[in-house]
Structure formats: structure tokens, C-alpha cells
Amino acid sequence: MPMTGKTKRASWTNWFADHPYHPAQTVLETDALVIGAGPIGLWTVFELGLQGLTCEVVDTLDEAGGQCVALYADKPIYDIPGLPVVSGSDLTQSLLQQIKPFHAGFHFGHQVSALSRLEDGRWHVQAHGVHTGKAQSFAARSIFIAAGVGAFVPKSPKLDGVEALQGQHVFFQYPDSAPLTAGKVCVLGGEQAAVSCVLQLIREHPALTVTLIHRRNVLKAQEADLSRLSALQSSGRVEFVIGQVSALLTSDAAPHALRAVQVDTSEGNLIHIDAHTLVIQQGLSPKLGPLADWGLAMARKQLSVDLETFSTSQSGIYAMGDIVQYPGKRKLIVSGFHEATQAAFAAAAVLRPEQSQVLQYTTSSALLQKRLGLT
Numbered sequence: 001m002p003m004t005g006k007t008k009r010a011s012w013t014n015w016f017a018d019h020p021y022h023p024a025q026t027v028l029e030t031d032a033l034v035i036g037a038g039p040i041g042l043w044t045v046f047e048l049g050l051q052g053l054t055c056e057v058v059d060t061l062d063e064a065g066g067q068c069v070a071l072y073a074d075k076p077i078y079d080i081p082g083l084p085v086v087s088g089s090d091l092t093q094s095l096l097q098q099i100k101p102f103h104a105g106f107h108f109g110h111q112v113s114a115l116s117r118l119e120d121g122r123w124h125v126q127a128h129g130v131h132t133g134k135a136q137s138f139a140a141r142s143i144f145i146a147a148g149v150g151a152f153v154p155k156s157p158k159l160d161g162v163e164a165l166q167g168q169h170v171f172f173q174y175p176d177s178a179p180l181t182a183g184k185v186c187v188l189g190g191e192q193a194a195v196s197c198v199l200q201l202i203r204e205h206p207a208l209t210v211t212l213i214h215r216r217n218v219l220k221a222q223e224a225d226l227s228r229l230s231a232l233q234s235s236g237r238v239e240f241v242i243g244q245v246s247a248l249l250t251s252d253a254a255p256h257a258l259r260a261v262q263v264d265t266s267e268g269n270l271i272h273i274d275a276h277t278l279v280i281q282q283g284l285s286p287k288l289g290p291l292a293d294w295g296l297a298m299a300r301k302q303l304s305v306d307l308e309t310f311s312t313s314q315s316g317i318y319a320m321g322d323i324v325q326y327p328g329k330r331k332l333i334v335s336g337f338h339e340a341t342q343a344a345f346a347a348a349a350v351l352r353p354e355q356s357q358v359l360q361y362t363t364s365s366a367l368l369q370k371r372l373g374l375t
């Protein structure tokens, strides 16, 4: 099989590493729910913390940093005030360190899906695990949407029945939870994540038969991994099929168990490949998703905001960073930092009306220094 030695980013394989699952037995109560753990979501946590407000943060990714980590982790950024040069991942680490005193709860690997108003005026927010499909609910006094260009979610072909099989027979990360001692597994994808997944499956489960399915006759991964894959293909341990998965097949007797995947091959044939597990590793793409259906005023697929408070058209819901649009908006980190700061002050005026609105400085305020854990 022809393969190129290019890889987008070796650490993509780690993105869907295991993460702790927060079960939904309880509704988490919080002053503020922050949607998005990109640089602006993290700075929002800081500003809310200075205002004495508690935070829970939800992100579809398995780590903080948003675009800075997902798209350009090792590239230098030169326009963060006070930092002549910083990489996307170092900026994220510094922000995480800076918000530590506020003990925000993080819910990685979760996508915010539904929103409704509770009778007491708070917001009920539903999130679900992108790997597990399981739910987590929040009751929040305010919501801060720092969702950037959208939720980074795994790319998936449109296949009937994926949801019903997900977590048991269909996976978007290495299938640790599947019973894999023997049998047939299909891996879908043509880049590093898919190749690494095949190699790991063979390494950890010698009795497995693995089929790699990709729509093109070219794989993009590290040279060493491609050589290993070629050797496994020659020895018959791995099969490579060029085509598109067009259906998931189950049997009438066991409608919730995968039996085979149907592939439209590059030669125009329809074939069935026996498999009890399908691992989809086709990378990530940003999707605005359900936020677009919340009835908030939008312009060009971005949220419209009040320029003083960064409130959306719905009271109690604020927005900041790349997700917002207003005349003169610049999609820069420094602009998002300002927007988050304004929104936190505005929310504090509503949620903590008893608190003095007189501006305090971190250099001299005993209250702010106490909240920062310095006194």
C-alpha cells in the first residue's frame, strides 16, 4: 500500500486517552458554567474567581487549551501582552496555573447539548460524554459561552445506528472497554491516530484480526509506524481495505451487537467485513452544534453580544472569545481576555449585588489576594 511519511501531529493519538467519567447521579450546582476550556474559557474562570464566583468548565476535548492546543500546540505566539513569545501549550499551562486557586471543576470529554430555564431562574445544562454518551447535568446561576469555533468532535461518517452501538461496539478512541481478546476489529481512518490504533490493537491482543479501512490508497503517519503496518500486512495480521463504510450490520437476534461493516470499495463493489468492533479514527472537526439552537441572537453563525457586559440576547448568558461577533471584533486571544473580564464584572453585579462594585486591584486588595490564596 502506498504511504506517505507525513503526520499532522503525533500527539493526536493521545487526544482520546482515557479520562475520568463523571456520573450523572447528581446535578452539579454552580455560580457559573463555562462552556469551553480554550484560552478565553480559562481566563473567564480567573476573572469569575476574582469576583468570588464558583465555576464548572465543560469541554469536548480531553484537555484544556482549545485551538491553542488542538491546532497549534508547539507554534510560537508573539502577541500575548507581557510574554514576548509563548507556545500554545505553554500559554495553556500558564493559564491553568493561574486559575488553580479557584478550584474550578473540569469536565473534559463532555459536550454541552441542552439548555433550559429552571423555575428558580437558574439554568439547567445537560452535557454528554463524547466517548461514553453518558449524561452530566448542571444547575448554574449564569452561563459563559467561550466555545470558540465550536466543539472539537470526532469526525464520523453518517451511519445509521452509530449511537446505539457506541461504547459497546463502536468507539471514537482506543477501545479499552471492549472485550477484545479475540475476533475481528475494523479501524476506520488514514492518519496517525488510525495507524497507531491498529498497531496498539495488534500489540495488546495478539489473537485479534484487524482490518484498516480508508477511502484512499495513501496513509499519512510516521515512517516507523507505516513500516510496522506494512510488515503486519505482509504477515496477514492486518488487512487494508480501500473504500468507505456505508452501513453497520447487526443481526435480528442481536440488534445491539455489531456483526459486520459494509464497505463501498474503490472498485465500486459492496463488501461486508465481519467485525464485532469498529474504531473510528478520522480526526476532529469543530462543530457549533446545539449552541446554535438555543434561540440566542446570532450574526454570521456567531453570537451577538452587548459590548459593555458581553451578555447575549438572553439574560444570565454571556459570551466571549471567537464565538462572538460585534462591529470591529478581532479573533485574537487578547480581545477575548478583555471580553471575559467585562462579562465577569457584569455577572458579579447581578449574582453578588451586595458586593462593592468599586474597582479593586490585585496588587493592593486584601479581598482579591485572599481569593487568590495569597493571604
Ligand code: FAD
Binding pocket: 035, 036, 037, 038, 039, 040, 041, 058, 059, 060, 061, 065, 066, 067, 068, 071, 072, 076, 077, 078, 079, 110, 111, 112, 113, 146, 147, 148, 149, 150, 151, 152, 288, 289, 290, 291, 320, 321, 322, 323, 331, 332, 333, 334, 336
Ligand atoms: P477556542 O480556542 O476555539 O476554544 C473553544 C473550546 O470550546 C474548544 O476546546 C471546544 O472544544 C470547546 N467547545 C465548543 N463548543 C462546546 C460545547 N458545546 N461543549 C463543550 N465544549 C465546547 N490568536 C492570537 O491572539 N495570536 C496568535 O498568534 C494566534 N495564532 C493562531 C494560529 C492558528 C493556526 C489559529 C487557528 C489561531 C490562532 N489564533 C491566534 C487565534 C486564537 O487561537 C483564538 O482566538 C483563540 O483560541 C480563541 O479562544 P476561545 O477560547 O474563544 O476558543
